[in-house]
Amino acid sequence: MSKNVTPYKDTERGKKEQVTSMFDAISGEYDGLNRVISFGIDVKWRKRVVRILRERSPETILDIATGTGDLAINLVETGASRIVGLDISHGMLEVGKKKVRQKKLGDKVEMLVGDSEDLQFGDNSFDAVTVAFGVRNFENLQKGLSEIYRVLKPGGTLVILETSVPTKTPYKQGYAFYTKYVLPTIGKVFSKDRSAYRYLSESASVFPHGKAFNNILGEIGFIGMENRPQTFGAASIYIASK
Numbered sequence: 414m415s416k417n418v419t420p421y422k423d424t425e426r427g428k429k430e431q432v433t434s435m436f437d438a439i440s441g442e443y444d445g446l447n448r449v450i451s452f453g454i455d456v457k458w459r460k461r462v463v464r465i466l467r468e469r470s471p472e473t474i475l476d477i478a479t480g481t482g483d484l485a486i487n488l489v490e491t492g493a494s495r496i497v498g499l500d501i502s503h504g505m506l507e508v509g510k511k512k513v514r515q516k517k518l519g520d521k522v523e524m525l526v527g528d529s530e531d532l533q534f535g536d537n538s539f540d541a542v543t544v545a546f547g548v549r550n551f552e553n554l555q556k557g558l559s560e561i562y563r564v565l566k567p568g569g570t571l572v573i574l575e576t577s578v579p580t581k582t583p584y585k586q587g588y589a590f591y592t593k594y595v596l597p598t599i600g601k602v603f604s605k606d607r608s609a610y611r612y613l614s615e616s617a618s619v620f621p622h623g624k625a626f627n628n629i630l631g632e633i634g635f636i637g638m639e640n641r642p643q644t645f646g647a648a649s650i651y652i653a654s655k
Contacts, residue, residue: 444481476498486509526610554629569655571599627639
């Protein structure tokens with residue numbers, strides 16, 4: 414990454430520790446604010462990730478940076494027999510575990526605390542790995558992607574859903590205005606951690622996307638990279654194989 418954007422200007426703590434603290438703080442309000450901030454479109458984006466994997470019929474899926482478990486829960490629709498949701502934030506996971514219990518999905522979805530850059534799984538453990546709005550939070554992007562490559566089975570599929578920046582007029586200008594003024598304002602009004610939503614917009618603006626991100630995946634060793642822009646380029650779905 415060209416920059417290491419952190420939610421707080423705290424030189425005593427690394428990005429990983431700061432991001433963990435931030436998501437712990439906003440875990441209770443995260444789902445509701447997500448719907449408001451994205452106008453509910455993030456739900457459609459996750460459904461598209463599920464459709465992509467359903468066509469590949471994976472038996473085991475690892476959902477990294479699972480947060481409150483939205484994608485992990487949706488991935489049940491792929492027919493996978495085992496889905497592991499992994500996150501470094503205890504607060505986010507507690508919300509996710511509650512949702513899994515309410516939906517009675519404990520036999521299929523397991524929620525675990527873990528570090529995406531030091532995965533506790535053996536080599537070639539999963540048929541598919543997913544990450545939704547999480548790779549830009551990696552402290553070391555290459556290390557995190559290398560760990561994903563390691564635990565993915567040969568022939569397995571990686572699907573990443575991540576924010577990106579529209580490149581065409583007028584969407585580029587509209588996105589810039591929204592992320593600079595509207596998103597921080599929403600966070601200021603509704604969130605107890607104002608800096609969290611400033612971070613979310615700042616980190617999205619500097620994160621490599623499109624061809625640049627595909628090139629990084631190729632450097633790690635992934636093949637068959639594909640980028641599918643979503644909603645005029647406000648997000649992208651990246652697909653790759655091992």
